Amino acid sequence: MATILFENCTLLDVVAGAMLPGRHVLVLDGLIREVSDRPISSKDAQRFDLRGRTLMPGLCDAHVHVTQLVANPSALRESAPSYVSAQSSVVLREMVHRGFTTVRDAGGADYGLAAAVDEGLFVGPRILFSGHALSQTGGHGDHRGRHEDHIVFCAACVGRSGRVCDGADEMRRTARDELRKGASQIKLMVSGGVTSPLDRIESSQFSPEEIRAAVEEAADQDRYVMAHAYTSRAINRALDCGVRSIEHGNMIDEPTAAKLAAKGAFLVPTVVVYWAMATEGRSVGMPERYQPKVAAVHDAAMRGLEIAVRQGLSMAFGTDLFGPMHRHQAREFSLRAEIQKPIDVIRAATLHAAELFQMPGEIGVIAPGARADLLVVDGDPLADLNRLQEQGRYMDVIMKDGAFIVNRL
Numbered sequence: 001m002a003t004i005l006f007e008n009c010t011l012l013d014v015v016a017g018a019m020l021p022g023r024h025v026l027v028l029d030g031l032i033r034e035v036s037d038r039p040i041s042s043k044d045a046q047r048f049d050l051r052g053r054t055l056m057p058g059l060c061d062a063h064v065h066v067t068q069l070v071a072n073p074s075a076l077r078e079s080a081p082s083y084v085s086a087q088s089s090v091v092l093r094e095m096v097h098r099g100f101t102t103v104r105d106a107g108g109a110d111y112g113l114a115a116a117v118d119e120g121l122f123v124g125p126r127i128l129f130s131g132h133a134l135s136q137t138g139g140h141g142d143h144r145g146r147h148e149d150h151i152v153f154c155a156a157c158v159g160r161s162g163r164v165c166d167g168a169d170e171m172r173r174t175a176r177d178e179l180r181k182g183a184s185q186i187k188l189m190v191s192g193g194v195t196s197p198l199d200r201i202e203s204s205q206f207s208p209e210e211i212r213a214a215v216e217e218a219a220d221q222d223r224y225v226m227a228h229a230y231t232s233r234a235i236n237r238a239l240d241c242g243v244r245s246i247e248h249g250n251m252i253d254e255p256t257a258a259k260l261a262a263k264g265a266f267l268v269p270t271v272v273v274y275w276a277m278a279t280e281g282r283s284v285g286m287p288e289r290y291q292p293k294v295a296a297v298h299d300a301a302m303r304g305l306e307i308a309v310r311q312g313l314s315m316a317f318g319t320d321l322f323g324p325m326h327r328h329q330a331r332e333f334s335l336r337a338e339i340q341k342p343i344d345v346i347r348a349a350t351l352h353a354a355e356l357f358q359m360p361g362e363i364g365v366i367a368p369g370a371r372a373d374l375l376v377v378d379g380d381p382l383a384d385l386n387r388l389q390e391q392g393r394y395m396d397v398i399m400k401d402g403a404f405i406v407n408r409l
Contacts, residue, residue, distance in 0.1 A: 001402055003027065003042060003045040004028075007049050008022065008051055011054075014057060014346060030403070031369060032374075033368060034368060035366060053379075054375075054381060055366065056381065058100070058363070060317060061319055062104045062318040064321070065161065066095070066105055067109055089122040091124075093122070094327070095124060104129075105130060107130055107133030108133075111131075113127055114127040128185065128357055130183050132162060132178060132187075133162055134174055135189040136165070138198055142162060186225045187228070188225055188227045191230045192230070194297060201231075212241045219242070226243070228248060230248055230249070232252055236259065243265065245266045246260060247318065250269075250301045254307055260311075260313055261311050261314075267313045268316045269305050269336070270318045272320075275335060277294045278295070305340075315352060316352050333345055337385050350365070371402075373400050374399040376409070
Protein backbone atom coordinates (compact mmCIF):
# COMPACT_ATOMS: atom_id res chain seq x y z
CA MET A 1 0.00 0.00 0.00
CA ALA A 2 1.34 3.44 -0.95
CA THR A 3 2.68 5.91 1.57
CA ILE A 4 0.69 9.16 1.38
CA LEU A 5 1.66 12.54 2.76
CA PHE A 6 -0.93 15.33 2.99
CA GLU A 7 0.81 18.68 3.38
CA ASN A 8 -0.32 22.21 4.28
CA CYS A 9 -3.84 21.27 5.25
CA THR A 10 -6.23 22.84 7.73
CA LEU A 11 -7.00 19.95 10.06
CA LEU A 12 -10.43 19.68 11.63
CA ASP A 13 -9.73 18.49 15.17
CA VAL A 14 -13.10 17.07 16.22
CA VAL A 15 -11.91 16.52 19.79
CA ALA A 16 -10.90 20.15 20.34
CA GLY A 17 -13.57 21.47 17.97
CA ALA A 18 -10.99 23.60 16.19
CA MET A 19 -9.58 24.19 12.71
CA LEU A 20 -5.79 23.83 12.87
CA PRO A 21 -3.94 25.39 9.90
CA GLY A 22 -0.56 24.32 8.54
CA ARG A 23 -0.80 20.63 9.43
CA HIS A 24 0.90 17.64 7.79
CA VAL A 25 -0.39 14.07 7.98
CA LEU A 26 1.47 10.88 7.01
CA VAL A 27 -0.49 7.76 6.00
CA LEU A 28 1.27 4.38 5.91
CA ASP A 29 -0.19 0.87 5.58
CA GLY A 30 -3.74 2.12 5.93
CA LEU A 31 -3.10 3.96 9.20
CA ILE A 32 -2.33 7.52 10.21
CA ARG A 33 1.30 7.39 11.30
CA GLU A 34 2.12 11.01 12.06
CA VAL A 35 0.34 14.33 12.52
CA SER A 36 2.51 17.41 12.79
CA ASP A 37 2.51 21.19 12.62
CA ARG A 38 5.90 20.93 10.88
CA PRO A 39 6.85 19.38 7.53
CA ILE A 40 7.22 15.59 7.68
CA SER A 41 10.20 13.93 6.01
CA SER A 42 9.39 10.85 3.93
CA LYS A 43 11.38 9.95 0.81
CA ASP A 44 8.87 7.31 -0.38
CA ALA A 45 5.63 9.22 0.14
CA GLN A 46 3.25 10.35 -2.56
CA ARG A 47 2.77 13.99 -1.64
CA PHE A 48 -0.38 16.10 -1.89
CA ASP A 49 -0.24 19.82 -1.15
CA LEU A 50 -3.74 20.60 0.11
CA ARG A 51 -3.15 24.37 0.01
CA GLY A 52 -5.33 25.05 3.04
CA ARG A 53 -8.15 22.65 2.21
CA THR A 54 -9.79 20.97 5.20
CA LEU A 55 -8.64 17.49 6.20
CA MET A 56 -11.16 15.75 8.43
CA PRO A 57 -12.14 12.21 9.52
CA GLY A 58 -14.39 10.08 7.34
CA LEU A 59 -18.05 10.21 8.30
CA CYS A 60 -20.11 7.59 10.14
CA ASP A 61 -23.82 6.83 9.86
CA ALA A 62 -25.06 4.88 12.87
CA HIS A 63 -28.43 3.87 11.43
CA VAL A 64 -28.68 2.72 7.83
CA HIS A 65 -30.56 0.02 5.96
CA VAL A 66 -28.45 -0.70 2.90
CA THR A 67 -30.74 -3.54 1.76
CA GLN A 68 -34.02 -1.61 2.10
CA LEU A 69 -34.44 -0.83 -1.58
CA VAL A 70 -38.14 0.00 -1.72
CA ALA A 71 -40.46 2.30 0.22
CA ASN A 72 -42.60 -0.64 1.35
CA PRO A 73 -40.42 -3.06 3.36
CA SER A 74 -43.02 -5.83 3.11
CA ALA A 75 -42.33 -5.98 -0.64
CA LEU A 76 -38.77 -7.20 0.00
CA ARG A 77 -40.17 -10.66 0.64
CA GLU A 78 -40.76 -10.89 -3.09
CA SER A 79 -37.16 -10.05 -4.07
CA ALA A 80 -34.40 -12.58 -4.78
CA PRO A 81 -31.45 -12.28 -2.36
CA SER A 82 -29.08 -11.98 -5.33
CA TYR A 83 -31.04 -9.01 -6.67
CA VAL A 84 -31.11 -7.35 -3.23
CA SER A 85 -27.33 -7.74 -2.96
CA ALA A 86 -26.78 -6.24 -6.40
CA GLN A 87 -28.97 -3.25 -5.59
CA SER A 88 -27.29 -2.86 -2.20
CA SER A 89 -23.92 -2.52 -3.91
CA VAL A 90 -25.23 0.65 -5.57
CA VAL A 91 -26.50 2.04 -2.23
CA LEU A 92 -23.11 1.32 -0.64
CA ARG A 93 -21.15 2.94 -3.46
CA GLU A 94 -23.25 6.08 -3.26
CA MET A 95 -22.85 6.25 0.53
CA VAL A 96 -19.06 6.16 0.43
CA HIS A 97 -19.06 8.76 -2.34
CA ARG A 98 -20.88 11.06 0.11
CA GLY A 99 -17.96 10.65 2.51
CA PHE A 100 -19.39 7.93 4.78
CA THR A 101 -16.60 5.47 5.47
CA THR A 102 -18.27 3.48 8.29
CA VAL A 103 -21.96 2.63 8.65
CA ARG A 104 -23.93 0.62 11.18
CA ASP A 105 -26.68 -1.35 9.48
CA ALA A 106 -29.78 -1.57 11.67
CA GLY A 107 -31.31 -4.65 10.05
CA GLY A 108 -31.01 -6.40 6.72
CA ALA A 109 -27.31 -6.52 5.89
CA ASP A 110 -25.35 -9.65 6.75
CA TYR A 111 -21.79 -10.95 6.88
CA GLY A 112 -21.80 -11.48 3.10
CA LEU A 113 -22.29 -7.80 2.31
CA ALA A 114 -19.74 -6.78 4.93
CA ALA A 115 -17.22 -9.26 3.53
CA ALA A 116 -17.89 -8.11 -0.04
CA VAL A 117 -16.89 -4.57 0.97
CA ASP A 118 -13.90 -5.70 3.05
CA GLU A 119 -12.58 -7.80 0.17
CA GLY A 120 -13.08 -5.08 -2.42
CA LEU A 121 -15.85 -6.84 -4.33
CA PHE A 122 -18.19 -3.92 -3.56
CA VAL A 123 -17.07 -0.31 -3.14
CA GLY A 124 -18.55 1.10 0.02
CA PRO A 125 -18.15 1.97 3.69
CA ARG A 126 -17.22 -0.73 6.19
CA ILE A 127 -20.42 -2.26 7.52
CA LEU A 128 -21.14 -2.99 11.18
CA PHE A 129 -24.14 -5.21 10.65
CA SER A 130 -26.93 -6.31 13.00
CA GLY A 131 -28.16 -9.14 10.80
CA HIS A 132 -31.89 -9.45 11.37
CA ALA A 133 -33.59 -7.06 13.75
CA LEU A 134 -35.49 -8.97 16.43
CA SER A 135 -39.21 -8.37 16.83
CA GLN A 136 -42.01 -9.84 18.90
CA THR A 137 -45.03 -11.28 17.15
CA GLY A 138 -47.03 -8.31 15.87
CA GLY A 139 -44.10 -5.98 16.45
CA HIS A 140 -42.29 -3.50 14.24
CA GLY A 141 -40.27 -6.25 12.55
CA ASP A 142 -43.25 -8.48 11.81
CA HIS A 143 -44.28 -7.55 8.27
CA ARG A 144 -47.01 -10.15 7.77
CA GLY A 145 -50.44 -8.96 6.70
CA ARG A 146 -53.58 -9.71 8.70
CA HIS A 147 -54.33 -12.67 6.44
CA GLU A 148 -50.99 -14.41 7.12
CA ASP A 149 -50.65 -16.80 10.04
CA HIS A 150 -47.53 -18.79 9.31
CA ILE A 151 -44.10 -17.22 9.83
CA VAL A 152 -41.63 -18.25 7.16
CA PHE A 153 -38.12 -17.23 8.17
CA CYS A 154 -35.20 -17.67 5.81
CA ALA A 155 -31.96 -17.02 7.67
CA ALA A 156 -30.05 -16.75 4.39
CA CYS A 157 -32.36 -14.15 2.85
CA VAL A 158 -30.39 -10.92 2.81
CA GLY A 159 -32.52 -7.80 2.98
CA ARG A 160 -35.33 -9.12 5.13
CA SER A 161 -34.72 -6.98 8.15
CA GLY A 162 -37.07 -8.53 10.73
CA ARG A 163 -37.01 -11.83 12.59
CA VAL A 164 -39.78 -12.76 15.02
CA CYS A 165 -39.08 -14.30 18.42
CA ASP A 166 -41.14 -14.54 21.61
CA GLY A 167 -40.13 -15.32 25.18
CA ALA A 168 -36.79 -14.99 26.93
CA ASP A 169 -35.54 -18.44 25.89
CA GLU A 170 -36.33 -17.86 22.24
CA MET A 171 -34.77 -14.40 22.48
CA ARG A 172 -31.54 -15.96 23.78
CA ARG A 173 -31.46 -18.52 21.00
CA THR A 174 -32.17 -15.94 18.30
CA ALA A 175 -29.67 -13.40 19.63
CA ARG A 176 -27.04 -16.12 19.85
CA ASP A 177 -27.76 -17.07 16.26
CA GLU A 178 -27.26 -13.50 15.00
CA LEU A 179 -24.06 -13.20 17.06
CA ARG A 180 -22.91 -16.55 15.69
CA LYS A 181 -23.11 -15.06 12.21
CA GLY A 182 -20.91 -12.14 13.24
CA ALA A 183 -23.34 -9.37 14.20
CA SER A 184 -21.55 -6.34 15.59
CA GLN A 185 -24.61 -5.56 17.74
CA ILE A 186 -28.11 -6.89 18.35
CA LYS A 187 -31.07 -4.83 17.16
CA LEU A 188 -34.38 -5.00 19.04
CA MET A 189 -37.73 -3.46 18.18
CA VAL A 190 -39.07 -2.27 21.55
CA SER A 191 -41.82 0.05 20.31
CA GLY A 192 -44.16 0.40 17.37
CA GLY A 193 -42.93 1.85 14.10
CA VAL A 194 -44.00 3.58 10.92
CA THR A 195 -43.37 0.91 8.28
CA SER A 196 -44.94 -2.06 10.06
CA PRO A 197 -48.51 -2.84 9.03
CA LEU A 198 -50.26 -3.82 12.24
CA ASP A 199 -48.68 -2.16 15.31
CA ARG A 200 -49.18 1.28 16.81
CA ILE A 201 -46.42 3.84 17.33
CA GLU A 202 -47.32 4.09 21.03
CA SER A 203 -47.07 0.36 21.74
CA SER A 204 -44.28 -1.06 23.89
CA GLN A 205 -42.78 -4.29 22.63
CA PHE A 206 -40.84 -7.11 24.29
CA SER A 207 -41.08 -7.74 28.01
CA PRO A 208 -38.24 -6.71 30.36
CA GLU A 209 -37.25 -10.39 30.64
CA GLU A 210 -36.93 -10.69 26.87
CA ILE A 211 -34.88 -7.47 26.55
CA ARG A 212 -32.57 -8.48 29.41
CA ALA A 213 -31.97 -11.82 27.74
CA ALA A 214 -30.73 -10.09 24.57
CA VAL A 215 -28.60 -7.64 26.55
CA GLU A 216 -26.98 -10.47 28.51
CA GLU A 217 -26.23 -12.49 25.40
CA ALA A 218 -24.70 -9.48 23.65
CA ALA A 219 -22.63 -8.53 26.69
CA ASP A 220 -21.30 -12.07 27.00
CA GLN A 221 -19.72 -11.60 23.58
CA ASP A 222 -18.56 -8.01 24.19
CA ARG A 223 -21.34 -6.67 22.03
CA TYR A 224 -24.33 -4.47 22.87
CA VAL A 225 -28.00 -3.90 22.05
CA MET A 226 -29.48 -1.11 19.98
CA ALA A 227 -33.23 -0.58 20.30
CA HIS A 228 -35.79 1.02 18.03
CA ALA A 229 -37.89 3.09 20.45
CA TYR A 230 -40.12 6.13 20.03
CA THR A 231 -41.89 6.65 23.35
CA SER A 232 -40.53 7.43 26.79
CA ARG A 233 -42.21 4.30 28.16
CA ALA A 234 -40.37 2.08 25.68
CA ILE A 235 -37.10 3.96 26.14
CA ASN A 236 -37.27 3.65 29.94
CA ARG A 237 -37.89 -0.09 29.73
CA ALA A 238 -34.93 -0.51 27.38
CA LEU A 239 -32.62 1.58 29.58
CA ASP A 240 -33.64 -0.33 32.71
CA CYS A 241 -32.64 -3.54 30.94
CA GLY A 242 -29.21 -2.30 29.88
CA VAL A 243 -29.75 -1.24 26.26
CA ARG A 244 -26.87 0.97 25.15
CA SER A 245 -28.20 2.67 22.01
CA ILE A 246 -31.67 4.17 21.61
CA GLU A 247 -32.73 4.67 18.00
CA HIS A 248 -35.03 7.56 17.05
CA GLY A 249 -36.44 8.58 20.46
CA ASN A 250 -38.80 11.12 18.88
CA MET A 251 -41.29 11.14 21.77
CA ILE A 252 -38.74 11.31 24.56
CA ASP A 253 -39.53 13.55 27.53
CA GLU A 254 -37.18 15.49 29.81
CA PRO A 255 -37.02 12.95 32.69
CA THR A 256 -36.34 10.09 30.28
CA ALA A 257 -33.62 12.09 28.53
CA ALA A 258 -32.00 12.80 31.89
CA LYS A 259 -32.12 9.10 32.69
CA LEU A 260 -30.55 8.24 29.34
CA ALA A 261 -27.72 10.64 30.10
CA ALA A 262 -27.23 9.19 33.59
CA LYS A 263 -27.04 5.67 32.17
CA GLY A 264 -24.32 6.70 29.71
CA ALA A 265 -26.38 5.43 26.79
CA PHE A 266 -26.45 6.92 23.30
CA LEU A 267 -29.32 8.44 21.36
CA VAL A 268 -29.40 8.15 17.57
CA PRO A 269 -32.00 10.62 16.27
CA THR A 270 -32.81 10.03 12.61
CA VAL A 271 -34.45 13.31 11.73
CA VAL A 272 -34.01 13.18 7.97
CA VAL A 273 -36.08 10.04 7.47
CA TYR A 274 -39.21 11.74 8.83
CA TRP A 275 -38.61 14.78 6.65
CA ALA A 276 -38.14 12.48 3.64
CA MET A 277 -41.22 10.36 4.36
CA ALA A 278 -43.38 13.44 4.90
CA THR A 279 -42.02 15.18 1.81
CA GLU A 280 -41.97 12.40 -0.75
CA GLY A 281 -43.14 9.18 0.88
CA ARG A 282 -46.28 8.95 -1.21
CA SER A 283 -44.47 9.71 -4.46
CA VAL A 284 -41.91 6.92 -3.96
CA GLY A 285 -44.47 4.25 -3.08
CA MET A 286 -45.00 4.28 0.68
CA PRO A 287 -48.39 2.72 1.38
CA GLU A 288 -51.09 5.22 2.29
CA ARG A 289 -51.85 3.40 5.55
CA TYR A 290 -48.47 4.54 6.93
CA GLN A 291 -49.13 8.26 6.45
CA PRO A 292 -50.82 8.94 9.84
CA LYS A 293 -47.82 7.35 11.57
CA VAL A 294 -45.44 9.46 9.49
CA ALA A 295 -47.24 12.62 10.62
CA ALA A 296 -47.05 11.61 14.30
CA VAL A 297 -43.30 10.98 14.37
CA HIS A 298 -42.41 13.82 12.00
CA ASP A 299 -44.11 16.38 14.23
CA ALA A 300 -42.26 15.04 17.28
CA ALA A 301 -38.77 14.61 15.81
CA MET A 302 -37.38 18.12 16.24
CA ARG A 303 -38.92 18.51 19.71
CA GLY A 304 -37.19 15.31 20.74
CA LEU A 305 -33.89 16.60 19.39
CA GLU A 306 -34.30 19.86 21.31
CA ILE A 307 -34.82 17.91 24.55
CA ALA A 308 -31.78 15.76 23.83
CA VAL A 309 -29.60 18.83 23.31
CA ARG A 310 -30.85 20.47 26.52
CA GLN A 311 -30.02 17.33 28.48
CA GLY A 312 -26.56 17.05 26.93
CA LEU A 313 -27.06 13.55 25.58
CA SER A 314 -24.37 11.65 23.73
CA MET A 315 -25.76 11.50 20.21
CA ALA A 316 -24.55 9.73 17.10
CA PHE A 317 -25.44 10.64 13.52
CA GLY A 318 -28.04 8.36 11.92
CA THR A 319 -30.44 8.56 8.99
CA ASP A 320 -32.62 5.40 8.67
CA LEU A 321 -33.42 6.11 5.01
CA PHE A 322 -34.68 3.49 2.57
CA GLY A 323 -35.65 3.10 -1.05
CA PRO A 324 -35.10 6.13 -3.30
CA MET A 325 -34.78 8.31 -0.19
CA HIS A 326 -31.20 7.15 0.48
CA ARG A 327 -29.99 10.10 -1.58
CA HIS A 328 -31.00 12.48 1.25
CA GLN A 329 -28.47 10.95 3.68
CA ALA A 330 -26.32 14.06 4.14
CA ARG A 331 -29.34 16.32 4.64
CA GLU A 332 -29.30 15.13 8.26
CA PHE A 333 -26.46 17.61 8.79
CA SER A 334 -28.50 20.69 7.93
CA LEU A 335 -31.60 19.49 9.78
CA ARG A 336 -29.67 18.90 12.99
CA ALA A 337 -27.88 22.23 12.57
CA GLU A 338 -31.23 23.96 13.12
CA ILE A 339 -30.79 23.00 16.78
CA GLN A 340 -27.17 21.88 17.27
CA LYS A 341 -23.88 23.69 16.69
CA PRO A 342 -22.08 22.54 13.52
CA ILE A 343 -19.19 21.03 15.48
CA ASP A 344 -21.62 18.95 17.54
CA VAL A 345 -23.30 17.65 14.40
CA ILE A 346 -19.90 16.71 12.97
CA ARG A 347 -18.85 15.09 16.24
CA ALA A 348 -21.99 12.96 16.09
CA ALA A 349 -20.81 11.65 12.71
CA THR A 350 -17.21 11.11 13.80
CA LEU A 351 -16.08 11.10 17.43
CA HIS A 352 -19.35 10.06 19.11
CA ALA A 353 -20.19 7.46 16.49
CA ALA A 354 -16.77 5.87 17.02
CA GLU A 355 -17.46 5.66 20.75
CA LEU A 356 -20.84 4.08 20.12
CA PHE A 357 -19.31 1.57 17.70
CA GLN A 358 -16.73 0.55 20.33
CA MET A 359 -14.01 1.90 18.04
CA PRO A 360 -12.67 4.99 19.87
CA GLY A 361 -9.32 6.12 18.55
CA GLU A 362 -9.68 3.76 15.59
CA ILE A 363 -12.08 5.83 13.47
CA GLY A 364 -13.62 9.29 13.77
CA VAL A 365 -10.36 11.13 14.59
CA ILE A 366 -7.16 12.18 12.88
CA ALA A 367 -4.50 10.89 15.25
CA PRO A 368 -1.53 8.51 15.09
CA GLY A 369 -2.70 4.91 15.07
CA ALA A 370 -6.18 5.64 13.73
CA ARG A 371 -7.41 4.16 10.47
CA ALA A 372 -6.75 6.46 7.54
CA ASP A 373 -10.41 7.24 6.84
CA LEU A 374 -10.02 10.79 5.60
CA LEU A 375 -11.85 13.49 3.68
CA VAL A 376 -10.30 16.48 1.95
CA VAL A 377 -12.99 19.15 1.82
CA ASP A 378 -12.86 22.27 -0.32
CA GLY A 379 -13.97 24.82 2.25
CA ASP A 380 -14.68 25.01 5.97
CA PRO A 381 -17.44 22.60 7.09
CA LEU A 382 -17.73 24.35 10.46
CA ALA A 383 -18.69 27.53 8.66
CA ASP A 384 -20.79 25.80 6.00
CA LEU A 385 -22.17 22.30 6.62
CA ASN A 386 -23.30 22.27 3.01
CA ARG A 387 -19.68 21.29 2.24
CA LEU A 388 -20.56 17.83 3.61
CA GLN A 389 -23.68 17.59 1.47
CA GLU A 390 -24.34 17.87 -2.27
CA GLN A 391 -23.49 14.16 -2.86
CA GLY A 392 -19.78 14.66 -2.10
CA ARG A 393 -19.41 17.54 -4.56
CA TYR A 394 -16.98 19.42 -2.29
CA MET A 395 -14.92 16.36 -1.29
CA ASP A 396 -11.70 16.34 -3.30
CA VAL A 397 -10.49 13.18 -1.52
CA ILE A 398 -12.40 10.33 0.08
CA MET A 399 -10.04 7.78 1.60
CA LYS A 400 -10.80 4.59 3.50
CA ASP A 401 -8.08 2.53 5.18
CA GLY A 402 -5.45 4.52 3.31
CA ALA A 403 -6.91 3.77 -0.14
CA PHE A 404 -8.40 6.46 -2.38
CA ILE A 405 -12.09 6.05 -3.15
CA VAL A 406 -12.12 9.54 -4.72
CA ASN A 407 -9.08 11.62 -5.63
CA ARG A 408 -9.71 14.89 -7.48
CA LEU A 409 -6.48 16.57 -6.45
